[in-house]
Amino acid sequence: MIATLKLSARNLMRYRRRTLLTAGLITIGVVAMLLFVSAAGSFKNLMIGQITDSMLGHLQVHRRGYVASVDNLPLNLNIGAKLVERVRAELATEPAIAAISVRLKLGAMFSNYSETTSIRLNGIDPAAEDATAGECARASATGRATDRWWHRASC
Numbered sequence: 001m002i003a004t005l006k007l008s009a010r011n012l013m014r015y016r017r018r019t020l021l022t023a024g025l026i027t028i029g030v031v032a033m034l035l036f037v038s039a040a041g042s043f044k045n046l047m048i049g050q051i052t053d054s055m056l057g058h059l060q061v062h063r064r065g066y067v068a069s070v071d072n073l074p075l076n077l078n079i080g081a082k083l084v085e086r087v088r089a090e091l092a093t094e095p096a097i098a099a100i101s102v103r104l105k106l107g108a109m110f111s112n113y114s115e116t117t118s119i120r121l122n123g124i125d126p127a128a129e130d131a132t133a134g135e136c137a138r139a140s141a142t143g144r145a146t147d148r149w150w151h152r153a154s155c
Helices: 002-014 016-053 067-072 081-092 126-142
Strands: 099-101 103-111 116-124 152-154
Touching: 002 016, 081 099, 099 126, 116 126
Parallel strands: 099 152
Antiparallel strands: 103 116
């Protein structure tokens, strides 16, 4: 083992230019890979942030399997009325949550008899949505939004 290490050290010292070039290329490759991984992670976090921040709430409750097939807007993965009430009751006990609004999202077709296009509809409860939006505005104005990001919820 020692003889192999001596031989490899002597070989590295004999061909200094090749050793430095190889070490430099390995270093450049590792740095490039680290930069790529960090940039990809940043883009992923940015996309997730844009999606979650484009809606009013930071907490969304979905039925299992809905998020995986959200592009299709499946009609068979809705949350039933009993479960909605159970979620509301559970969220109402949390003191950090100031407002809750329920949203219904669905896909539809819009037609004028000669052309048809698909649309996405969002159904809201105006009173609950106003309470959530009002809490959002108050939290932003008082600076609470930066300290407590969990101050509102929507499902």
